[in-house]
Amino acid sequence: xxxxxxxxxxxxxxxxxxxxxHIAEGGLSSARYCISGARNMKFKLLETVVLERDIPDxxxxxxxxGAVVQxxxxxxxxxxxxxxxxxxEALVTLKDTDVRAEQFRRTT
Numbered sequence: 001x002x003x004x005x006x007x008x009x010x011x012x013x014x015x016x017x018x019x020x021x022h023i024a025e026g027g028l029s030s031a032r033y034c035i036s037g038a039r040n041m042k043f044k045l046l047e048t049v050v051l052e053r054d055i056p057d058x059x060x061x062x063x064x065x066g067a068v069v070q071x072x073x074x075x076x077x078x079x080x081x082x083x084x085x086x087x088x089e090a091l092v093t094l095k096d097t098d099v100r101a102e103q104f105r106r107t108t
Contacts, residue, residue: 042096043068043077049099051081058090065102066092 043049051064060081070078072093079099081090 042075043071043099043101045069045071048102048104049077049079050102051079052098052100055090055092058092060090060092066099 045068047068049066049068051060051062051066054061058081064081066079066081068077069080069091072078075096076093077096077099078091078093080088081092083089
């Protein structure tokens with residue numbers, strides 16, 4: 001299945017859809033599944049989360065920290081994991097059960 005997008009210069013481009021029903025290439029998401037404005041979200045945009053399982057394909061390990069960059073209906077989230085230098089290591093679409101909220105403790 002392909003999704004056609006007309007760019008600003010009116011040339012149509014086709015992008016394949018992936019399993020979460022958002023465009024795999026081209027950086028556009030299906031508005032049908034995007035719920036950034038929903039009231040009952042488990043995670044908020046830009047919230048820091050902790051990975052609850054290893055994801056070897058992306059070299060991610062349980063306990064890695066990431067930031068929620070998109071929320072999908074009903075239980076999907078897109079999380080960006082970065083290196084200490086700030087470079088993106090992985091951008092992964094996960095289920096909300098694959099992560100937990102980070103609890104920061106204030107140190108004195």
